[in-house]
Amino acid sequence: MSRPGGGGGGGAAGWLAGALLALVTVVAILAIGRADDKTLSPRSDARLGTSALVILARELGADVRVRDRLPDLDGAGSPDVMLVLVDRFSAGQRREVTDWVRSGGVLVVTDPASRFAPTVEDDFFDVLDLGFAATRRCAIPALADLDLADIRPRGGGVLYHVPDGSEGCVRNGFGDAFIVARDRGEGTVVAVGGSGMAVNVALAKGENAPIMAALLAPRPGTDLAVLEPGGVGGAARAVPGGRTLADLVAPGIKRALVQLGIAFVLYALWRARRLGRPVPEPQPVSVAASELVAAVGNLLDRSGSPEHAGELLRADLRRFLADRAGVPASAGDDVLATVVADRTGVAADELRHALGPEPVTDDAGLMALARTIDRIREEVSTHV
Numbered sequence: 001m002s003r004p005g006g007g008g009g010g011g012a013a014g015w016l017a018g019a020l021l022a023l024v025t026v027v028a029i030l031a032i033g034r035a036d037d038k039t040l041s042p043r044s045d046a047r048l049g050t051s052a053l054v055i056l057a058r059e060l061g062a063d064v065r066v067r068d069r070l071p072d073l074d075g076a077g078s079p080d081v082m083l084v085l086v087d088r089f090s091a092g093q094r095r096e097v098t099d100w101v102r103s104g105g106v107l108v109v110t111d112p113a114s115r116f117a118p119t120v121e122d123d124f125f126d127v128l129d130l131g132f133a134a135t136r137r138c139a140i141p142a143l144a145d146l147d148l149a150d151i152r153p154r155g156g157g158v159l160y161h162v163p164d165g166s167e168g169c170v171r172n173g174f175g176d177a178f179i180v181a182r183d184r185g186e187g188t189v190v191a192v193g194g195s196g197m198a199v200n201v202a203l204a205k206g207e208n209a210p211i212m213a214a215l216l217a218p219r220p221g222t223d224l225a226v227l228e229p230g231g232v233g234g235a236a237r238a239v240p241g242g243r244t245l246a247d248l249v250a251p252g253i254k255r256a257l258v259q260l261g262i263a264f265v266l267y268a269l270w271r272a273r274r275l276g277r278p279v280p281e282p283q284p285v286s287v288a289a290s291e292l293v294a295a296v297g298n299l300l301d302r303s304g305s306p307e308h309a310g311e312l313l314r315a316d317l318r319r320f321l322a323d324r325a326g327v328p329a330s331a332g333d334d335v336l337a338t339v340v341a342d343r344t345g346v347a348a349d350e351l352r353h354a355l356g357p358e359p360v361t362d363d364a365g366l367m368a369l370a371r372t373i374d375r376i377r378e379e380v381s382t383h384v
Helices: 008-038 051-059 089-102 209-216 251-271 290-301 306-325 332-342 347-354 362-383
Strands: 064-068 083-084 106-109 119-125 156-158 166-171 177-184 187-192 223-227
Touching: 051 064, 051 209, 051 223, 083 209, 089 106, 089 187, 106 209, 106 347, 251 290, 306 332, 306 347, 306 362, 332 362, 347 362
Parallel strands: 064 223, 083 106, 083 223, 106 187
Antiparallel strands: 119 156, 156 177, 166 177, 177 187
């Protein structure tokens, strides 16, 4: 026999390994996506979620709506205040928000990378590191009665350059500020140097809650829109810059996955069945039927008695069956025949006949017994 080069079984094993790898990769990416979606989400009760901020604003009488799309900023349902935790506005949406602010809206943005935030000048980990002395009070009207020296943003924050015509609070010695408010038309844009005061784990510390409440819910009945950080869009569309599942994967991981995919394809091609010249395959050694006749003849020649030769064949069969069936050598022929018959399907009567005790009186009987024993050995070897 011969077969074409390559192994079909190896190809199947390769495809199975690749499928398992793909499954593990998808599960890992989904797990990363779920974990990432909790960060800053106003629907999340996790440590870095912002659900407590939503609850606080509602308890103060604000009408809070958590949105994953940009609300209608022109109609009667336009919000009074809008909180942007992560700015992913397109250019067109940014113009819509700017027009809304100019018409009287208040935009609070905690994303230092936002186009609505001033230039970032510095950062800090603890407010005490700023060393300011005369900025415990703030000129921003909503924060005028609060002690801003007691803010505790988780992880610190950044300090903005304060443009002309703007008010800055929580300053360093160079005049840069953590909170900057700038009037635009009839409205105001308030830039906070990070979301460290808004997350659940930090809201109850220091003056974090009063400051956020003063900015977002300055009076009962305030219509507040809180935008989801992951995907915000227009009235009927998603933000083009919104994160997708692929965006959650780091570029290095993407390159690694591509390399794994190429390696898998090469492995599958190497292990798959290939067309080519036949390759000789080792064949099992076949025993000629005439060898059984010769062996029995030799046994008879040495013993000189068909009956003695038959006993030798039966004794060898008993050892063979006991070893294959796991039966003690001391077990009787009936027990051995019953066990082997149950496990192999060989007729119990045939087994008992082969095991004895009928004596073998001539050469023809000896040859018949030898053929029966040979057939039984083949059947048992096949099944056990």
